[in-house]
Amino acid sequence: MDWASVIGLALALAGLFVGHAIDGGKFASLVQPAAFAIVVIGTAGAVLLQSEVPTFMRGMRMLRWVFQPPPNQRQKLARDIVNWSQTARRDGLLALEPAMTRATDKFVQKGLRLMIDGIQPDKLRSLLETEINAYEFSQRQGARIWESAAGYSPTIGIIGAVLGLIHVMENLSDPARLGAGIAVAFVSTVYGVGLANLFFYPVGNKLKAIVAEKVVQYEILLEVFFDLASGDHSRVIDERVASLLSRD
Structure with missing residues (x-):
């Protein structure tokens, strides 16, 4: 569990609701x-309209990485490389x-x-x-649907x-209903802007960071496979391992 994500989301929501309560607002007024x-x-429909279904579904599956990111494989990869x-x-x-038979990562298997x-x-x-x-x-396209959602939702x-x-x-003839009706109308704006800045954008950025980290690992592995295929000295491999572990 990525507690930074959990705490960050909790703080964002707490700031919104506490600030609303301080001004005398009621929680029920935000529930519409x-x-x-x-x-x-509407946002889901707009994102799906611009995306292919496999890309949309990939982005939805990636959401779990925000709270349960892929396990850190750097130590294991370093041992495997040695x-x-x-x-x-x-x-x-x-x-x-x-080793190829035991490998579970498709990139490692291919290399x-x-x-x-x-x-x-x-x-x-x-x-x-x-x-x-x-x-x-493919992974960045999946992460990008959350950035797109952040653009559409406001x-x-x-x-x-x-x-x-x-x-x-339509209810101007009933002044007693005007104030409540206007409040309800503007809750939509709160939802749109709030979801964009408190959830969609942070999710998209975090997923891109996770993908970037995986790509760096693959790039180091690529150089390792090249070195092994070229018959380079083991010292070169040791430097690759050091580069991999330095990212801890």
Whole structure:
């Protein structure tokens, strides 16, 4: 569990509700199902309209990373790299086949397989760079749906407020209902702006940071595979491991 995300979200909501209460506002005045439906469903529809369904679903699945990020694999990767280096130096690249079988990461599997198959180092680098670029593009597209939601939700909140005011205008003959009606109308704006700045933007930025960290790990692994395929000295591999661990 990423407690920074949990605490951050709690603080953001607490600041909103406490500030509202200090001015004498009531919690119930912020609970408007109609306004919430307009903003949330409208924003989801707008994001889905601009995205492909697989991208939208990928972004939704990535949401869990904000509170339960992927486990830190740097220490394990460092140990694996040392083992690969020792095995390759002692028994040759073909001896890495058991490591390829045990690997659960598709990128690691591909890198080891390319080395075992005897692919030339330059070609290996090119293939793995393509793999990294494809991974980064697909993951960033998933994270970007949250940034898109942050862009749409404030405007949709304003649309909700206008719709609310239309209903207020329909009740001009009943002055007692005007104040409450106007308050309800502007709750849509609160939802739109609040969700954008307290949830959608932070989620999008955090997901991009997680993806960037994974890409850095893959780039270091790429260089490791290139070094092993080239038969470089183990000292070079040690430097790669140091670079990986320095990010802890």
